[in-house]
Amino acid sequence: MDQTPQVREATAAERPEVAEVTRLSYAQYAVGSTPEFWARYEDSTRKKLLEDDDARRFVVLTDGRIVASVLWCPPNEQNPYPEMRLLAVLPEHRNRKLGDLLIKACETLTRTEGFEAITLHTTALMPTARSMYERRGYRPFPDLDFEPAPGFVVWGYKKRLA
Template sequence: MQIRRARPEDLAAAGDVTVAAYAEFSEGNTDGYVERLRDAARRDREAEVWVATPDDSEEILGTVTICPDGSVWREVSKPGEGEFRMLAVAPEARGRGVGGALVDLVVDRFRQEGARAVVMSTLPVMTSAHRIYEAVGFVRAPELDWSPTETVHLIGYRLELEV
């Protein structure tokens, strides 16, 4: 598997993979958030979209949005902390280490930049993703819990980085 910054020709597929990965957690076409999930081109303009592909193909197995300092996509991070969003693995690629590899990329990236921690938000029901985060060393951070809407409640995770 290779992990690289998304190219313009990857962005539509990255959006589709994100929508497919989040399908069980959304309300389908009536859910306005689905279009935000699909719009990887916007995320790449305002943050950074990264993709995982097989070594021998350009198929998008998974994607993650890295939110550098100054990105409008940052929700819970403070200065000196890294943040990522919308970790997504294509349903047919689950169980193959894609999610863990993408999280490792994020952690390595922010460690190299000197961040003191990496933080993120997730839905409480995304237990498979929680296992990936916890395997890397993320811990629940209730102080990061928040609700972007009246019906959506997110929980926070934090990974302290050695400086």
């Protein structure tokens, strides 16, 4: 068994597996949400992972199996910078720096594409992720904050790469 993680872009055929890895990785956050909110969140997340042709997907494979993933989304009307979205690591593969590998892949692509910064969103449900991002130099970027449901704030973060 080769436990050396490999990072690469996902193929179109792997989109359903990426969606399942994300669903399993995020399941713990359902406890802090209403069932209605969580159902909408899972539906929109799955749709984004399966259907967004503009996003690029990076995966980490261990023994030929996808165990972690992330989306890299190009700038849009609301955000002039690329955005790293839906970073997911299966629970049994956490604390192995797989998230760091995916963040590095997104930061490298951002530089390659000629952008000076990358952004992301996180919530109070994800204190471990927030700490990981802050350790890597991501700082609050309130221009991207939003509230998809009353009292549920999603914070924007940005890291300058130049």
